[in-house]
Amino acid sequence: xxxxxxxxxxxxxxxxxxxxxxxxxxxxxxxxxxxxxxxxxxxxxxxxxxxxxxxxxxxxxxxxxxxxxxxxxxxxxxxxxxxxxxxxxxxxxxxxxxxxxxxxxxxxxxxxxxxxx
Amino acid sequence: xxxxxxxxxxxxxxxxxxxxxxxxxxxxxxxxxxxxxxxxxxxxxxxxxxxxxxxxxxxxxxxxxxxxxxxxxxxxxxxxxxxxxxxxxxxxxxxxxxxxxxxxxxxxxxxxxxxxxxxxxxxxxxxxxxxxxxxxxxxxxxxxxxxxxxxxxxxxxxxxxxxxxxxxxxxxxxxxxxxxxxxxxxxxxxxxxxxxxxxxxxxxxxxxxxxxxxxxxxx
Ligand SMILES: [Zn+2]
Numbered sequence: 001x002x003x004x005x006x007x008x009x010x011x012x013x014x015x016x017x018x019x020x021x022x023x024x025x026x027x028x029x030x031x032x033x034x035x036x037x038x039x040x041x042x043x044x045x046x047x048x049x050x051x052x053x054x055x056x057x058x059x060x061x062x063x064x065x066x067x068x069x070x071x072x073x074x075x076x077x078x079x080x081x082x083x084x085x086x087x088x089x090x091x092x093x094x095x096x097x098x099x100x101x102x103x104x105x106x107x108x109x110x111x112x113x114x115x116x117x
Numbered sequence: 118x119x120x121x122x123x124x125x126x127x128x129x130x131x132x133x134x135x136x137x138x139x140x141x142x143x144x145x146x147x148x149x150x151x152x153x154x155x156x157x158x159x160x161x162x163x164x165x166x167x168x169x170x171x172x173x174x175x176x177x178x179x180x181x182x183x184x185x186x187x188x189x190x191x192x193x194x195x196x197x198x199x200x201x202x203x204x205x206x207x208x209x210x211x212x213x214x215x216x217x218x219x220x221x222x223x224x225x226x227x228x229x230x231x232x233x234x235x236x237x238x239x240x241x242x243x244x245x246x247x248x249x250x251x252x253x254x255x256x257x258x259x260x261x262x263x264x265x266x267x268x269x270x271x272x273x274x275x276x277x278x279x280x281x282x283x284x285x286x287x288x289x290x291x292x293x294x295x296x297x298x299x300x301x302x303x304x305x306x307x308x309x310x311x312x313x314x315x316x317x318x319x320x321x322x323x324x325x326x327x328x329x330x331x332x333x334x335x336x
């Protein structure tokens with residue numbers, strides 16, 4: 001993945017506006033947070049291959065913390081802490097944030113077709 | 118007792134390497150066949166290599182290749198059960214147990230190694246360990262294999278006492294190390310920089326990886 005280029009990502013988000021898209025949204029601090037530090041809590045959530053249609057999409061922020069907001073007819077989808085992006089061979093848009101050891105903290109992904117598995 | 122066939126039941130690629138590779142290598146050195154029933158592909162792992170070379174969508178294929186490589190290093194058979202990472206605790210335990218049983222029925226192991234339910238930290242570990250024990254319980258008592266359960270929870274000894282099976286794995290450490298580094302996307306994050314010279318590796322070996330212990334499961 002490469003460092004987020006705001007214009008490029010915005011262009012990609014625009015491409016998904018107004019038509020059903022598949023969403024993967026996830027945040028995690030790992031299954032061992034409490035194991036390694038008794039005062040930490042395991043926290044995480046993911047949703048995969050949910051179809052959504054949004055009529056507004058924007059990336060905001062700077063290199064230290066980009067946010068993405070997708071406005072749907074009835075509500076919102078939100079992610080923060082994004083710093084890297086990648087468009088894969090299936091033309092899916094992947095946005096993610098990692099910690100200093102390269103571990104995933106947050107990711108939001110969009111695709112015109114369902115994500116594999 | 119000399120074992121005829123050992124079945125290892127863990128949910129994630131790399132569980133076998135970190136938890137039991139030394140013991141597995143020991144059995145292989147004695148010529149005992151070992152089959153690994155691996156539950157998932159660790160698709161939801163958060164280690165993406167360090168520096169990162171995987172992403173959420175490429176991770177499954179990368180971990181598939183790493184798993185095959187680790188099994189080649191350890192010279193063991195691999196069977197993959199096709200569940201999804203992080204979801205095992207939500208599958209009906211009885212269904213997973215029957216699935217595992219279908220392999221045990223064919224392989225007829227004399228020893229099964231899995232996680233100690235409730236003492237294995239990750240919900241997938243606990244759920245798969247519980248299903249493994251339920252699978253063995255489907256076998257008629259006189260035919261049942263021995264079960265060794267791996268507990269990794271801190272202070273497990275307070276509840277469970279000292280583990281009955283204890284291996285110092287100095288003889289097979291090299292195999293274990295190679296099995297761990299075969300899981301390249303995970304090893305760097307977990308070992309915290311394996312290329313930082315022999316001192317660090319020695320320290321990791323001494324502190325974390327030089328022994329493997331298991332509890333003998335009583336039915
Ligand atoms: Zn695991």
